[in-house]
């Protein structure tokens with residue numbers, strides 16, 4: 001696949017590609033080469049204001065919230081079709097922008113965007129309220145109405161899936177929106193805006209404002225005329241967004257935040273399968289996954305053998321150009337992320353953990369890092385507590401089921417957890433005892449759009465996916481009339 005041409009580099013507001021008010025631009029960089037791919041118009045507060053005005057006008061006076069759900073669905077389905085016709089090009093954009101494996105983007109992420117659109121298109125004409133039987137002489141019923149103008153703030157690790165996980169249910173609900181992709185990966189979002197227009201989404205309904213968190217992002221979360229914010233990103237930023245929402249118009253927020261997910265591998269596990277699962281769990285998407293199995297706990301009976309085999313296999317992991325189909329791990333998304341991961345690795349070494357393999361950059365160009373495994377890790381160490389968001393596993397032993405549960409829960413996060421065992425009793429007991437939003441038994445990264453996804457504890461609240469996500473973008477109005 002040849003490097004794609006970048007066609008869309010301006011803000012998308014009110015159905016048009018426009019320059020930013022300030023004329024400012026920012027660079028987006030190819031993490032394989034460290035070269036600039038494109039200069040992107042940079043949205044600041046003024047641009048967000050213009051985008052919100054367009055979205056408000058489209059919400060208050062435009063056809064989108066008023067049209068029958070089936071009509072909205074038709075347009076969403078058309079958009080999905082157009083995306084399908086451009087799968088290769090969009091997948092390549094996410095690869096050059098974020099270092100993601102091209103084969104994965106093409107086979108999974110972009111098709112998933114279409115699936116998400118189709119799922120919520122199917123729900124758009126099934127939104128209804130209730131009629132209440134009362135003891136009074138009243139006709140009393142409720143309506144489900146779109147929440148209004150929504151702000152979506154998106155991270156860089158899954159630019160496509162995160163975009164649609166937020167945009168599709170909001171569209172189905174009849175909302176209009178302002179979307180801020182991450183500054184590291186704005187390219188596919190702008191392409192999607194172009195296809196949305198071709199698909200028939202009316203002007204002003206969907207606005208895309210690439211820019212930085214502290215300016216464009218903050219302008220969205222503190223905006224007095226945005227009715228709700230849906231955010232995916234770090235816990236630290238989630239806190240700022242919630243604060244900004246509280247200090248402005250008290251808009252509801254939903255926060256999909258960070259994780260430090262454990263996987264518990266029991267003595268009865270097939271060791272080779274468990275090794276594959278643990279490595280996929282931490283190295284998929286170069287560890288830049290909120291649900292990554294970054295803490296691996298292995299029961300003492302198989303620990304030594306597991307450690308030997310996981311290290312051997314990690315050493316064979318293929319790191320390189322994400323367009324190469326043989327490659328298993330591409331570059332980290334940005335220089336900042338690359339530096340952050342290496343600094344965590346230094347911390348691990350200086351805190352006294354044992355480095356079993358990896359720990360260094362790969363090559364001298366691009367943001368590549370070796371698959372890295374630490375053992376002799378203590379609970380208090382930074383590498384055991386903080387989300388590294390890179391290809392860094394910590395490996396520890398446990399004795400009993402209770403010990404495993406205690407270790408799994410010993411984190412401020414609660415996004416995901418894994419259990420590897422053939423014993424159903426263990427799987428059921430442990431899955432009920434771990435405080436996390438999703439539990440994977442003998443698997444990793446298994447999702448379905450119909451199944452809600454989100455965190456416990458400091459991994460946030462609110463759910464993407466499923467009908468629960470649709471309800472984030474709806475509000476209930478009760479209507480009473482005497483009879």
Ligand code: NAD
Pocket residue numbers: 153154155156157158180181182183211212213214216217218221232233234235236237238240241256257258259289290291387389415454455459
């Ligand atoms: P981040 O919080 O730095 O940025 C996420 C988005 O927020 C970006 O668009 C950024 O520009 C914006 N932002 C930054 N500061 C802001 C501010 N003050 N106000 C408003 N917006 C602001 O996170 P990241 O580094 O892009 O993404 C990695 C994080 O995302 C990890 O912690 C990861 O676990 C998390 N994540 C969570 C999920 C989930 O579903 N729970 C999924 C993917 C990623």
